[in-house]
Amino acid sequence: MLDFIxxxxxxxxxxxxKIQGRDIVKILEAARWAPSSKNSQPWKFIVVKNKANIEKIVSECYYNLFHTTPQLIIAVVMDTKTPVRRLESLEMELRYINMGMPVVNMCYEAQMLGIGSCILRPLGNExxxxxxxxxxxxxxxxxxxxxxxxxxxQPKRTRKELRGIVRYERYSE
Structure with a gap:
């Protein structure tokens, strides 16, 4: 698994x-099976295949360094209703954590299918x-x-050494 990652x-x-319909379904199934806080599964997904819409969406995202447009965009939709619990700020943080889980699953399933991916952050509300x-x-x-x-x-991928990012028992520089 580590080599795959x-x-x-x-x-x-x-x-x-073009990405085949059956492969799109597999990517969406991987998203559907992602873990979530309290098994809430708080997401919805919008599949965008229209090239003009894809170009508009990509142009409104941070990190849109594409040289060519992707064949498909999947937007992850999050409910933002304010929780009426005592732990409101924790609930909001969990929502964002929950949104990342299906994204990782989708990217790994796409990789299994030989399909590339790029995660983007929309700017503003366009x-x-x-x-x-x-x-x-x-x-x-x-x-x-x-x-x-x-x-x-592709640029060469690098990662920091474990000894530079892992601490045991407590934080230290």
């Missing part, structure tokens, strides 16, 4: 090859307007999917 990367340039999201919902994450253009040179 190490091979996952962000795709910046996509080929024109993506919500494009997707006609109601006021009590938000799109904190969108993911672009497509087959990688193999002619593209």
């Amino acid at each position: 190490k091979r996952r990367k962000t795709t910046y340039q996509f080929s024109d090859k 993506v919500e307007k494009i997707l006609k999201i109601p006021n009590n919902k938000k799109v904190p994450i969108v993911v672009g999917f497509g087959y990688e253009d193999k002619k593209t040179k």
